[in-house]
Amino acid sequence: MPFAYYDRLPASRRRIYDRSDAIVELPLPPGPDTGSVIAAIAAGLEADRETAVQRACQQLLDDLTMRFKVPSLRVKVYATRPSGDWGELHGMYLPEDEGNRAVVEVWMRTAQKQKVVAPRTFLRTVLHELCHHLDYELYKLPETFHTEGFYKRESHLLVQLAGPPPPKKGQSAAGESPLSRTSTGTRGAKAQSSS
Numbered sequence: 566m567p568f569a570y571y572d573r574l575p576a577s578r579r580r581i582y583d584r585s586d587a588i589v590e591l592p593l594p595p596g597p598d599t600g601s602v603i604a605a606i607a608a609g610l611e612a613d614r615e616t617a618v619q620r621a622c623q624q625l626l627d628d629l630t631m632r633f634k635v636p637s638l639r640v641k642v643y644a645t646r647p648s649g650d651w652g653e654l655h656g657m658y659l660p661e662d663e664g665n666r667a668v669v670e671v672w673m674r675t676a677q678k679q680k681v682v683a684p685r686t687f688l689r690t691v692l693h694e695l696c697h698h699l700d701y702e703l704y705k706l707p708e709t710f711h712t713e714g715f716y717k718r719e720s721h722l723l724v725q726l727a728g729p730p731p732p733k734k735g736q737s738a739a740g741e742s743p744l745s746r747t748s749t750g751t752r753g754a755k756a757q758s759s760s
């Protein structure tokens with residue numbers, strides 16, 4: 566079942582939504598082992614070192630964009646998440662614009678408690694933004710929507726790279742929330758953003 570905002574979309578955009586929703590898997594093309602670079606992201610978070618995290622994220626996304634045969638991305642890692650009465654921003658995707666590479670921005674610390682984000686949550690945000698990029702560059706969708714299919718692809722990629730979610734006390738694996746708050750720039754001249 567589509568998300569509630571589907572009802573407000575015109576038919577042309579619903580067709581894009583439906584295409585996105587129908588793709589529920591994202592098999593990772595073969596390539597070098599990503600274990601060490603994912604460990605480097607976790608170590609950088611642990612040590613609270615932005616530059617180390619950014620370097621490792623860039624390496625991971627360079628590897629993944631190469632495997633998916635899509636244009637490369639630039640990663641920017643920042644300290645504390647921007648926040649407002651709407652909540653806090655985990656990540657952001659800015660599509661390729663007039664020849665400038667697409668950019669992924671991601672934040673290391675929560676706005677509220679200034680706590681470093683858990684490595685798996687952080688990795689999920691990075692992959693979430695990559696999934697927006699793949700919507701444009703791999704599936705050639707004119708727009709990138711948050712659909713159930715989108716979140717399934719994000720989770721599928723996360724599990725392939727980081728393994729199944731660790732079971733938590735009193736919470737099933739399905740309780741891991743894929744609905745992280747992120748923002749996406751819209752491709753083209755009109756700067757419009759939606760979370």
Ligand SMILES: [Zn+2]
Pocket residue numbers: 693697711747748749760
């Ligand atoms: Zn998003």
